Every structure is written in C-alpha cells, then in structure tokens.
Amino acid sequence: MRNYDAIYLSAHYDDAALSCGGLIHQQTEKGLSVLVVTLFGASPTTGTPLSYLAQRLHASMSDSSDITTIRQKEDRVAMNVLGADWHWMDFLSCIYRGSPQDDSWHYSRLEDMYHELHPNDVGLENTIAEALLEIVKGTEQPKLYAPLGVGNHVDHQLTHRAGKLLQQQGYSVAFYEDYPYADEAHTFSFLKGNPYSLQAAEAVMAQQNRTPHSIALHPQNVKARIHSICAYQSQLGGLSEDAVASYVQNFTTRNSPTQPAERIWGLTESP
Secondary structure, eight states: OOOOSEEEEESSTTHHHHHHHHHHHHHHHTTOOEEEEESBOOOOOTTOOOOHHHHHHHHTSSOOSSHHHHHHHHHHHHHHHHTOEEEEOBOOOGGGOEEGGGTEESOOSGGGGGSSOOGGGTTHHHHHHHHHHHHHTTSSOOEEEEEOOTTOOHHHHHHHHHHHHHHHTTOEEEEEOOTTTTOTTSTTOOOTTOTTOHHHHHHHHHHTTOOEEEEEOOHHHHHHHHHHHHTOGGGSTTOOHHHHHHHHHHHHTSSOTTSOEEEEESOSSOO
C-alpha cells in the first residue's frame, strides 16, 4: 500500500463521489494522493439465494446481470474522473446479509435498511476497523474521511462507527455529509421522519464540540463531482445529468449562493 494523503471510507461504490466528490477532485488537482475505500464491495456467492429485497433492488437497475461487476466498472470510471485510486473490501452489503439457506435475512424490507442495526451486525464495525487498520497502518498518518451516517442506512452507520474506532486509535478522522440523504430537496430523500436527518447529525456533532468546516469549491470541482456521480448509471434511477447537476449545484450553494462548498465535520486542520 502506497502512502496516501487522504483516505475516504465509502460504504458503497458511489457514496464518496456522491457526498464529497468536489473535495476529492480539489485534493487530487493539488497533487495530493487520494484513496477511496469501498467497504461493502463483495458479491454474494454465485448460486446463493437472494432475499426478495435484493431481487427488487437488482431488478431496478438498468442491467442486473452481474451487479458487482457493473458497479465496479462504474466505480473505476468515477474515480478516474476524480483522479483518485480505489480499493474494494469484501464485506457484504446489508441486502445480502443473513442466512440464505433458511431464507432468513437481517434486512427484509426497504425501511429495515434505515433503522437500527440487526443484532447480528452489532459489533461488525470492530471487524471492519481491524481490516481498515491493515490498509492504513502502512501509510504515514493520512487524513481519513468517513460518513456522518445521515439517513441512518445501516451500512453507513457501520462505516461511521468504524471511522470513530480509527479515530480512537489516534488517526485524524473527519466526517462528510451523506448525499443524497442530507439533501431534503432530492428525489431520493424519501426518508420523511427518518430518525437521523442532517439536523439530527448536526446536533450530535455539536454535542461532541465538532463544528462544520465549509470547503469552497471551484466550478471544475463541482463539475467533476457531477460527472463522477453520473458514472454510476445503475444507481441513477432514470435521473438525467442535468437533473443531477441541478441537485448538486443547489445543495452545494445552499449556505452561500455565490460560492459552492462541501461541509466536513471535525477537521482540526486544512483538508
């Protein structure tokens, strides 16, 4: 593993690009080395039964023939747009976790994915953190970025907790706002009444004496974020590039109409 200036923890293949593609692009433009680590990147074993929820989500994609291969191809394109390297870990996404032989699943319904962790998943963040330490320990104390967990997606919760564990190990960890869950105006922010909205996450950060750091972006950074998001065609649900651009531009200028920015929480120094 080479030395990296910044390492982003991404629950799924698109989360880092969606949430902070502008900052990643800005960093690589400056000559910094950036690695995006996708935690839940494994494919279920061929022939293993899928839950009804997994079948539904597969069917909603433009090409469901080989989901993991498709998503990894998209991820390569997105990371090339941002100028970042990538690393895929082999933890199963929540829709695949359970006992396939018994048709028993940790998360059987869509709403289960945005709720409390299944009892069998409690503590999984420790295993994830141990695996991440194998990646980062050979580098010279990179800055780490993990999701806030906005939206309460169980895989984002686990990624957030793993980030906190690395922080306890002495690593510098900042937290990014999970997109699109953090954007109430977005079509995909269907989580009305979700117990962990952006406002709830902000309150938790405030209790921990963490404040947001607003990072100004240049137009080319915003454009790169938009293009990288659009690389994940299987996840766009029919949204056009113009629609993606509109959402991203509105969200990044919500606090300052004249200067797009992304917010990172918990920074003690420049990003």
